[in-house]
Amino acid sequence: GNSVTQMEGPVTLSEEAFLTINCTYTATGYPSLFWYVQYPGEGLQLLLKATKADDKGSNKGFEATYRKETTSFHLEKGSVQVSDSAVYFCALSDRTNAGKSTFGDGTTLTVKP
Amino acid sequence: NAGVTQTPKFQVLKTGQSMTLQCAQDMNHNSMYWYRQDPGMGLRLIYYSASEGTTDKGEVPNGYNVSRLNKREFSLRLESAAPSQTSVYFCASSDSPVAKNIQYFGAGTRLSVL
Numbered sequence: 001g002n003s004v005t006q007m008e009g010p011v012t013l014s015e016e017a018f019l020t021i022n023c024t025y026t027a028t029g030y031p032s033l034f035w036y037v038q039y040p041g042e043g044l045q046l047l048l049k050a051t052k053a054d055d056k057g058s059n060k061g062f063e064a065t066y067r068k069e070t071t072s073f074h075l076e077k078g079s080v081q082v083s084d085s086a087v088y089f090c091a092l093s094d095r096t097n098a099g100k101s102t103f104g105d106g107t108t109l110t111v112k113p
Numbered sequence: 114n115a116g117v118t119q120t121p122k123f124q125v126l127k128t129g130q131s132m133t134l135q136c137a138q139d140m141n142h143n144s145m146y147w148y149r150q151d152p153g154m155g156l157r158l159i160y161y162s163a164s165e166g167t168t169d170k171g172e173v174p175n176g177y178n179v180s181r182l183n184k185r186e187f188s189l190r191l192e193s194a195a196p197s198q199t200s201v202y203f204c205a206s207s208d209s210p211v212a213k214n215i216q217y218f219g220a221g222t223r224l225s226v227l
Contacts, residue, residue, distance in 0.1 A: 043117070046217075089156070093214035
């Protein structure tokens with residue numbers, strides 16, 4: 001079956017540091033890949049997505065590239081802010097099966113001033 | 114723009130009590146989902162509904178039932194609550210499976226079973 005493995009947390013960075021959160025996946029076929037973000041007390045919301053190999057998703061300074069050869073979708077940001085503190089989830093979606101998604105366990109990011 | 118609305122936001126139950134978690138979406142989405150979120154375990158799918166009138170089991174369906182009342186509403190019922198069902202429950206919806214499969218989440222229901 002499908003699976004997503006995320007870098008374990010928690011991750012603590014100083015403001016303006018570079019962020020990488022690793023994500024690798026196992027899936028049959030050609031899934032869509034996503035990063036979701038969850039702020040305290042809220043539900044998940046889409047951060048960015050990529051639907052085919054070599055696509056780069058980007059939003060709010062975050063980027064991730066769909067790498068089929070390494071089955072990876074690592075999240076990066078060049079300069080994090082305190083407001084980026086949240087839990088980040090990598091996910092994949094099986095397009096053929098009711099749009100069900102498989103989520104990683106989440107990585108908690110804390111950014112200190 | 115309401116999106117996905119869940120009620121209640123918080124609930125405390127005693128072991129053996131029953132309750133229904135409500136979920137409604139106003140985005141005309143076909144598919145709806147119920148997840149539970151436990152520390153260190155990410156999101157686990159309980160049940161989903163690919164379209165109005167259909168429901169299917171997810172990864173952890175035991176102890177739960179669902180009803181897709183209409184296209185907007187998808188409820189989750191705990192018939193006899195157990196402490197192991199203490200969790201945060203999220204409802205989500207998505208547009209057609211042939212689209213980008215982006216899921217839209219409600220704010221969650223925080224349930225404690227004593």
